[in-house]
Amino acid sequence: MEITSFTTPLGIATIMGDENGVSKISIADEGVESGEIPVILQEAVTQIKEYFEGNRTHFNFKRNPQGTDFQQKVWQALIEIPYGQTISYLDLSKKLGDVKAIRAVASANGKNPLWIVVPCHRVIGTDGSLTGYAGGLWRKKWLLEHENPTTQQSLF
Structure with missing residues (x-):
């Protein structure tokens, strides 16, 4: 290693x-x-x-994260969240086929071994809140702002 x-x-x-x-x-x-x-x-x-x-929106190097089959399924779903977009834990659970699995999905999200590359920071609360992030909520906020910067409109 x-x-x-x-x-x-x-x-x-x-x-x-x-x-x-x-x-x-x-x-x-x-x-x-x-x-x-x-x-x-x-x-x-x-x-x-x-x-x-700011010159890359996806990663394509070889990855080998270790986890259960369920965790791997969740991590793959995270990779499919487009750059600059977010999804709620509830919607992610629905996408994976089991709305009742929201806690298990959140747990797998929190065990993501590939920071940034598997973009668990793109998962937010149903109400839009920045819930739970192993790296700290300030990092989650920074990453989301980095991926979706607010641009000042020109007045002229």
Whole structure:
């Protein structure tokens, strides 16, 4: 398993993976940047940096998140949420075919091992509230604003 850490606008991101793909991406308030980026993780680092620069709206590097079949199903549904859009936990549960599974969906969402790449930050409360986010609600708000910036209309 290879590992690397680098600075993002939201803290220090750490990526872990091997020849099967990236298995974990996390964020922390503190940490130390790695020196050299392992070859196997270079594409993931490049794409995440492009995302923060505003030059990438989806990720296509090899991924290998570990989880149950249900978690994998939820994470796949998260990947399908378009950039700049949100969905409620209730609507996500409906999309997955079981409105009663809302708590299980929320739990799987919270166990997402691929920060930003599997965009769990795009899931909000039915009332539009920014509910629950493992990285902190301030990061969720930042990510949603990054993906959907408000533009000032020109008066002239």
